[in-house]
Each structure stands twice: as C-alpha cells, then as structure tokens.
C-alpha cells in the first residue's frame with residue numbers, strides 16, 4: 487500500500503459516498519467471514535459502489551494506492567474466494583448494489599443484468615418476460631450473477647443447459663487499472679479473435695471485476711416431472727441415467743445422486759420433508775422438463791421408470807403428483823449442504839469424473855478412506871448427471887468433529903490422487919479460492935499453470951485483484 491489506509495478510505499468515500507464505505511467491526515463482519523464459517527479475514531474497508539462508473543473509480547483508486555481488492559457478491563462461495571486475508575490491507579468490493587435488470591430482448595432471447603442481481607431475481611425476471619433462465623443452485627436466493635459467472639457455477643440443470651459459462655453471451659468488466667471493457671454483446675456467433683469473456687468467467691475475481699452480463703434465455707417448460715428413485719448402488723444410478731437419457735433425450739434436465747446418510751442428515755434438520763421411498767442405500771432425484779409439448783410427458787416418464795423397476799435398475803420410484811410435492815422432493819436435495827453445516831465441519835471434496843468411472847471410484851475410495859480413518863462417515867451427494875460428486879467425510883459417531891478436520895490433508899490426498907488417476911477434476915464447480923490453491927498447484931500440469939500465470943500477469947500486472955486466490 488503506497489497511500490495511508492485513512493487516505494484511501496477518504497478517497498473511496500468521495501467516490502461512492504461515506505455511507506457505502508464500511509469500516510466498523512459489526513458492519514464489516516458479514517463480509518469478512520465465508521458462508522461455511524471456515525475463513526475469517528480483516529479488511530481496510532467494505533466498499534459498496536452503485537454502478538459501473540463507481541466500480542471503475544474504486545478500482546482506479548485502489549490501483550493507484552496499491553491496495554488489493556476482493557470482489558464479493560452474495561458471499562455464498564465454498565472455497566473462501568471472497569474472504570479477505572488476515573492482514574487487514576485488502577478492500578472488499580461488494581457488488582450487491584449493482585442490482586438492475588438492464589434489458590430483456592425477447593426476439594434475441596437474452597437478458598442483460600448487473601453483477602449484483604441475485605440469481606433468483608434473474609430467474610424471476612426471465613419468467614416475468616415469458617422465458618426460462620435455467621441456472622439453478624440451492625443458494626439462488628443469495629448468490630449473485632456476478633459470483634455465479636466468476637465461479638462458473640454449475641447447479642442442478644447442467645446436464646441440459648451447461649454451466650454458467652454456457653449461459654453467458656457478453657460481459658462488462660472493470661479491468662485492474664479501472665478501465666471499463668464493454669463486451670455486452672448479445673451474439674451467438676462472434677469469431678473476432680480471442681473470446682475474452684471466457685477469461686473472466688471462472689476467474690474468481692482474479693482478472694477483473696464483472697459489472698454486467700448478457701445471458702441466454704430459453705423457452706419456459708410446459709410440462710415437468712420430478713421423481714425420486716431408490717437404487718441399490720451407484721452402478722444402478724449410472725444405469726438409470728443411461729436409460730433415461732436414451733428414453734427422454736434432452737428433456738432430462740437434472741439427475742442428482744443422494745446417499746442414504748445425506749438424505750438422513752437433511753431429514754434430521756427438516757423432519758417435515760417427505761420420505762417417500764424409505765430404507766434404501768442410494769437415491770436419484772430426477773427432473774424432466776418439456777418446453778415443446780405437454781402431451782404424454784407423464785406417461786412417457788412413468789413408462790421409463792416402470793421399465794427401470796422391472797429390469798431392477800431402480801428398486802422403487804416416487805413420482806411427484808403436484809408442484810408442491812415436486813418442491814418437497816427438491817427440498818430434500820437442496821437442504822443437504824445447509825443441514826451438513828449444522829452438523830458441524832466435515833472434510834469436503836467437490837470432484838468430477840467421467841460418469842462411467844464413478845461406481846468404481848466410489849468403491850475404491852470408500853475402502854481406502856475406511857482403512858485410513860476407521861469409522862469415518864461418508865456423506866455423498868451431487869450432480870451425477872454431470873459426473874460431479876460432493877464427496878464429504880464426517881467424523882466417526884461420537885468423535886470430535888473439529889479434531890477430525892486435522893485429517894483433511896491426508897483425506898484430500900487419498901481422494902484427489904484417486905480422482906487424478908481417473909482423469910477427473912479436484913474442483914468441479916466450487917472453484918479454487920484459498921481452500922484448494924495448494925491442491926491446484928499439485929495437480930495442474932506445469933505448462934497449464936504457466937499459461938494461467940501469464941494471463942494473470944497480463945491482466946493484473948500489480949497483482950491487486952484477489953491476491954492469494956487460485957494461483
């Protein structure tokens with residue numbers, strides 16, 4: 487920092503108004519701790535600009551004073567990427583006041599939104615205009631579109647619609663020196679050189695500050711079916727996925743794997759939720775949507791599941807008979823992370839593998855981890871349709887959950903080595919942040935890391951954007 491902290495705060499207050507520069511401890515507290523309560527930092531100030539020009543001013547001031555910036559949206563990230571470090575020199579740049587829907591273009595099927603709009607509000611604005619915006623996460627009430635793009639969020643409809651990256655056509659970005667890049671193009675074809683927006687998507691605030699985005703819209707589903715299938719094992723889940731893909735094609739939107747312990751934890755904290763096919767070791771929550779024709783969808787889905795039960799691919803199936811029942815089935819999946827948090831800390835992995843490799847991986851990793859940590863509990867769930875598992879390890883019953891966390895490095899090594907050996911990824915959708923920085927350095931090829939460092943040096947030569955995250 488080349489300027490005094492007080493000086494920087496004064497300049498920031500002149501740029502965004504004193505009321506939008508928070509420095510007192512109770513005010514800044516929600517911004518310096520992550521959602522899981524695992525990372526705690528300190529900050530020079532939390533700055534809350536209201537528009538792109540103010541973001542540019544804040545970034546310019548910080549660049550001149552050599553003050554590092556941690557961008558923050560809804561602060562729901564899982565890897566400590568939006569939490570400042572413990573030194574207290576970093577500014578937290580909160581984007582939540584950039585909350586306008588700028589435009590909906592019906593003929594182009596696009597929506598232009600500012601970075602701080604919560605995901606649920608983007609979905610609602612799309613619905614109000616007669617469209618569907620398919621990105622969907624359990625945190626959608628709090629997470630922002632800027633955070634979704636910066637983490638390249640996945641969620642429950644990737645199988646059909648892709649990740650956040652696949653839904654963005656254009657971005658507006660404030661660069662590290664405060665210049666604004668207006669790349670808000672609503673084009674589905676644009677081969678004019680490097681696709682620069684892709685650099686900022688998934689960059690976790692280390693290359694630029696996203697201030698707005700043009701997103702793709704889709705036709706609203708006219709018919710939907712939600713089902714919970716009981717399964718004997720993960721191989722049964724993979725077989726069911728294959729059967730449903732063949733029978734229902736791209737109407738299959740979501741396919742979520744849930745282990746019995748994950749379901750039990752969710753129902754323990756939400757006893758009002760249903761338990762329609764009790765007593766099985768594994769479950770698949772399946773979402774099927776049709777945007778073209780409502781006719782015969784239910785019948786086709788019922789037939790597909792009947793075939794699956796007859797061939798013993800599925801053991802039992804509950805199909806929601808109303809929207810309310812469908813929401814209740816989804817609540818079983820969406821409340822797992824939050825229920826797990828209430829249970830106490832656990833060793834988490836967000837991994838992806840080729841779908842075909844998952845059953846064998848689960849068997850091998852279960853044996854290896856059970857041998858290393860006798861009695862450890864496995865809480866496994868995730869987006870099986872995308873090959874993405876949230877693979878969590880909790881302390882043995884009665885053991886101290888916090889003390890168990892000391893085993894994280896050893897457990898990570900076992901899990902991540904097995905993932906890497908099968909061509910998988912150590913971070914499927916949550917990113918790297920500060921949680922997995924060392925793991926990234928271990929598993930990425932040196933040439934890949936060199937390219938990443940070169941891009942970082944080109945776009946943020948002073949290293950002021952979210953330092954210590956990702957790289």
Ligand SMILES: Cc1cc2nc3c(=O)[nH]c(=O)nc-3n(C[C@H](O)[C@H](O)[C@H](O)COP(=O)(O)OP(=O)(O)OC[C@H]3O[C@@H](n4cnc5c(N)ncnc54)[C@H](O)[C@@H]3O)c2cc1C
Nearest residue numbers: 559560561562563567630632633634636640641690691696
């Ligand atoms: C209950 C629960 C369920 C979840 N389920 C899923 C899931 O299914 N799939 C999934 O992918 N994630 C999931 N998440 C994780 C999280 O919600 C996503 O990572 C989300 O995209 C983060 O958005 P956010 O606005 O909260 O970002 P934050 O947590 O505030 O920030 C995340 C990262 O993005 C950067 N950033 C934020 N805004 C900007 C911006 N405008 N410009 C540049 N950088 C920025 C931050 O610096 C940080 O590096 C879940 C989280 C919770 C709590």
